[in-house]
Amino acid sequence: MTAVPDLSCLEPGQELPVREFKAETVQLFLYNAALWNADRIHFDEPYTTRTETYPALVMAGPLLGDWLAQAANDWVGAAGRLCSFEYSNRRACYVGDTLRSVGKVRSVDAATGEVVLELAILNQKDEVTTPGTAVVRIGSV
Amino acid sequence: MTLLGAELLALIGTSAAPQTQLVTRRDIRKYSIATGQRQQRYLDGDEAPPMFHVALFWPVLPLSELAANGVAIDPLFPDVPGKRPMAGGLKIDFRLPLRPGDELTATRTLTNIYEKQGSSGSLVFVEVTMRVHNPQGELVLTEKTTRIMK
Numbered sequence: 001m002t003a004v005p006d007l008s009c010l011e012p013g014q015e016l017p018v019r020e021f022k023a024e025t026v027q028l029f030l031y032n033a034a035l036w037n038a039d040r041i042h043f044d045e046p047y048t049t050r051t052e053t054y055p056a057l058v059m060a061g062p063l064l065g066d067w068l069a070q071a072a073n074d075w076v077g078a079a080g081r082l083c084s085f086e087y088s089n090r091r092a093c094y095v096g097d098t099l100r101s102v103g104k105v106r107s108v109d110a111a112t113g114e115v116v117l118e119l120a121i122l123n124q125k126d127e128v129t130t131p132g133t134a135v136v137r138i139g140s141v
Numbered sequence: 142m143t144l145l146g147a148e149l150l151a152l153i154g155t156s157a158a159p160q161t162q163l164v165t166r167r168d169i170r171k172y173s174i175a176t177g178q179r180q181q182r183y184l185d186g187d188e189a190p191p192m193f194h195v196a197l198f199w200p201v202l203p204l205s206e207l208a209a210n211g212v213a214i215d216p217l218f219p220d221v222p223g224k225r226p227m228a229g230g231l232k233i234d235f236r237l238p239l240r241p242g243d244e245l246t247a248t249r250t251l252t253n254i255y256e257k258q259g260s261s262g263s264l265v266f267v268e269v270t271m272r273v274h275n276p277q278g279e280l281v282l283t284e285k286t287t288r289i290m291k
Contacts, residue, residue: 027177030174036199066190085232087231088287
C-alpha cells in the first residue's frame with residue numbers, strides 16, 4: 001500500500017502507483033465461481049480457442065474493472081473514499097497476458113476534496129484494454 | 142436507416158423483478174481473494190470491496206436455464222436484429238458501504254437504447270440501470286451497464 005495522498009500536494013498529472021497483474025487461470029476460475037458465471041470462454045479452453053476462435057481463455061470484463069477500481073480505492077485508502085467509478089472493456093485480455101493498472105490525477109478540487117483520476121489497464125503490448133475514470137473524495141467523508 | 146423500431150424503443154423503462162440478497166462475510170472473503178484485494182478489511186470480510194455488488198447480484202440460474210455456452214441470458218437486454226454484443230462498461234455511484242448482514246434489494250431497469258454511427262457501421266447502445274437499496278430505503282449504490290452491439 002502507498003502513502004496516504006495529501007490533498008494540498010496533489011496536482012493534475014501526478015501518477016498513481018503502477019500495479020502488475022498476471023492474467024492466470026486459477027484466479028479467473030475463482031472470480032467467475034464467486035459470481036456464478038459459467039460462460040465457457042472463461043474456463044473451457046477447447047471451446048474458447050476452436051469454437052469461439054479466441055487465442056486463449058478470455059479474462060472476465062468486470063474482473064478488469066475491479067482491478068481498476070482497486071487502483072483508485074487503494075490509492076485513496078483511509079484518507080477518503082471512492083465516490084464513483086466507470087470503465088469500459090475496449091479490448092479483450094487473455095490468460096497469459098501481463099497486465100498493469102496505471103492512473104493519474106486529472107483534476108483536484110481543494111474546496112470539496114474531490115479528485116478525478118484517469119485510469120487504465122494496459123497489456124504487455126502497451127495497448128489500453130480497459131480505460132476508466134474514478135472520482136474520490138479526500139478528507140471529510 | 143435506423144435499426145431501432147418503435148417496438149424495441151417501447152421496452153425502455155421495463156424493470157426486472159427486484160431481488161434481495163444477504164451480504165455474508167464468506168462471500169466477501171471469496172470475492173476479495175478472487176480479485177486480489179490488498180486491504181485487510183476486505184480480505185477479512187469486514188467490508189465489501191467496491192465492485193462486490195457485481196457478484197452479489199449476478200443471476201443464480203439453474204443449469205437448465207443457461208445457454209449451451211454457459212451464459213445466463215439477461216431478459217432485460219433486448220435482441221437487436223443483426224447485432225452482436227462486442228463491448229461494454231459500467232458506471233457506479235457508491236453511496237454506502239456494504240457489510241456482512243446487510244440485506245440489499247436491487248432493481249434493474251432498461252433505461253436506454255440508442256444508435257450511433259461508428260467507423261465500421263452503426264453501433265447500438267443498450268443501458269441497464271441497477272439501483273440498490275437497504276431495508277431503510279436508503280440508496281446504497283447505482284450501477285449503469287452499457288452494452289455496445291455491433
